Amino acid sequence: MHHHGYLWTGPKQRFDVDALRRPPPPHPPPDESRPELIQRHREVQAEFPVVDLPPLETAYWLIKPEKLIRGTWRESKGAADWLGARLAEYAPRFTSRAARDPTRLADLVVSADERLGHGGDVSHGCYLERPSFLSLALVCCSPNRAMPQLRCPAGVTLHEE
Structure with a gap:
């Protein structure tokens, strides 16, 4: 995975x-x-x-072109850390003060690590300066629990891991 x-x-x-x-x-x-x-x-x-565009169901990112992948990690912690770095990068542009709260952002990273560690996907969205939107997703691959029939867009297979 x-x-x-x-x-x-x-x-x-x-x-x-x-x-x-x-x-x-x-x-x-x-x-x-x-x-x-x-x-x-x-x-x-x-x-x-x-x-x-982000699919309504997170797992469908896996049918999108490989060029849309922003990073790949074998461990959930690395993926969650990437999420945390992106949230910190964009937080100054969040329209909601509550969404910028450092404790809330740290909790999202911990939650993402836990969810990914159990084979789940993570998806977050936030309004930026109007009228923009930020969508972040971490998708479990090989296999994806929600849609195990979807193949890895980067061609990573289980035996390579």
Whole structure:
């Protein structure tokens, strides 16, 4: 098992495009559906795997391109430390004073280490200066507990660990 880190910042308006943050339905709409519905399904099917937007379900980061991985760690502590460093880096830009609280940020790191150590994923988001948003994710890989069928985007396999 290992962990991948992901970071996304951008306009809140773009983050809110849910259609590109969720996988398309497994079956296309029927042929007799409205042409715009069929076209939209094709667009989402093509875009979801490659768009840099954070997926609504954290494990789906694993189907995104390898270039979106910001770090890989074999131990949960290293991944949690990366999360802590990113939170500290962006904290001055958090819109909420409570979100910047050092004790709260330290607790998030401890919690992330525990969750990752048990094979779970971690995802945090925070509003930055308006209208921006920060999304951080740590995803357990090889296998992912929530979606074990997903393969490692970096090609790391169990026997390499």
